[in-house]
Amino acid sequence: MEIFPTLYKNEKLKKTVALDILSAAASHAYIFEGPRGSGKHTAAYLCAASLLCENRGKAERLPCGVCPSCKKVLSGECTDVIVLGRDGAATIGVDAVRRSVKESLWFAPNEMEYKIYIIEDADKMTAQAQNALLIPLEEAPSFAVFFLLCRDSLAILETVRSRAPIIRMEIFSNDATAEYLMRSRSIDAPAARTAAASSNGCIGQALEYLGDADGQDAKRRDAVSAVVRELCVGNAVSRIKAFESFPDSRAETAEWLGLVKTALRDLLCDKKSNDAEMFFYSDVNEAHAVSSKVSVRRLCELWDALSGAEEDISANASVRSVLLLLCTR
Numbered sequence: 424m425e426i427f428p429t430l431y432k433n434e435k436l437k438k439t440v441a442l443d444i445l446s447a448a449a450s451h452a453y454i455f456e457g458p459r460g461s462g463k464h465t466a467a468y469l470c471a472a473s474l475l476c477e478n479r480g481k482a483e484r485l486p487c488g489v490c491p492s493c494k495k496v497l498s499g500e501c502t503d504v505i506v507l508g509r510d511g512a513a514t515i516g517v518d519a520v521r522r523s524v525k526e527s528l529w530f531a532p533n534e535m536e537y538k539i540y541i542i543e544d545a546d547k548m549t550a551q552a553q554n555a556l557l558i559p560l561e562e563a564p565s566f567a568v569f570f571l572l573c574r575d576s577l578a579i580l581e582t583v584r585s586r587a588p589i590i591r592m593e594i595f596s597n598d599a600t601a602e603y604l605m606r607s608r609s610i611d612a613p614a615a616r617t618a619a620a621s622s623n624g625c626i627g628q629a630l631e632y633l634g635d636a637d638g639q640d641a642k643r644r645d646a647v648s649a650v651v652r653e654l655c656v657g658n659a660v661s662r663i664k665a666f667e668s669f670p671d672s673r674a675e676t677a678e679w680l681g682l683v684k685t686a687l688r689d690l691l692c693d694k695k696s697n698d699a700e701m702f703f704y705s706d707v708n709e710a711h712a713v714s715s716k717v718s719v720r721r722l723c724e725l726w727d728a729l730s731g732a733e734e735d736i737s738a739n740a741s742v743r744s745v746l747l748l749l750c751t752r
């Protein structure tokens with residue numbers, strides 16, 4: 424039987440969760456952890472469709488993808504699949520959990536066998552919101568199944584984490600990502616390799632890069648590349664200039680700084696090995712040009728400074744002040 428055919432690799436997830444589903448022994452909750460674009464949503468919807476599939480255990484595929492239930496779930500039209508997200512806010516508060524989960528939990532599913540809650544950015548729930556979720560997780564009726572999606576499961580309270588197996592999404596090598604793009608998406612080899620190099624090991628980010636009509640990703644890569652170069656070999660003035668192309672929004676800046684760290688990681692690996700796999704640089708010569716001019720010690724200092732900046736940004740410090748401080752490091 425082909426399990427979760429539209430989810431690339433992730434054999435561990437397929438074995439554990441899909442077998443739970445097939446043997447009607449699904450846990451009340453699962454935590455899917457991984458970066459943006461690593462397949463958490465795809466996995467959660469495939470699990471939901473599998474739980475509700477009318478041909479579960481009888482078809483060649485799980486979910487079958489063709490029965491009315493599968494079609495409804497996979498097109499996002501099933502009223503028994505309830506999605507709770509941030510809706511643009513920084514966090515998910517207790518009111519949203521009460522409204523989306525607590526008020527509906529004890530009512531039987533509208534049309535299906537199970538009621539499925541998908542909580543996006545579960546690591547962005549406030550502590551109060553997470554506490555409000557505890558009783559639903561502990562005492563949920565047998566028809567309720569929760570999927571908590573997050574980038575960092577350590578940001579989820581231990582009391583919540585202990586109630587759900589944590590499944591980490593697989594991060595792929597550039598070769599594996601490029602192979603997927605060529606084979607399953609019919610992308611030609613050069614484009615697949617460039618997209619893979621921009622993907623941070625996540626298929627979703629590679630697809631985002633390919634679908635990026637106005638070249639935003641390419642602009643972001645260029646800006647990040649310039650910042651990394653200036654942090655390594657420039658001075659405070661040239662760094663301030665390079666950071667000018669960074670966005671003002673907190674969430675975007677956090678993401679761009681994540682890319683800066685990925686590039687620093689590439690440079691460190693490049694200094695240690697001649698054939699290290701690159702996650703940020705698609706052109707290894709570009710990485711060599713910078714890494715040959717910077718010491719391992721400096722790269723480690725920068726890594727620490729970047730980690731501090733990320734913490735400050737998530738703690739609501741002014742984005743521009745944090746970037747300015749980085750220029751002086």
Ligand SMILES: [Zn+2]
Pocket residue numbers: 475476477478479486487488489490491492493494
């Ligand atoms: Zn089906």
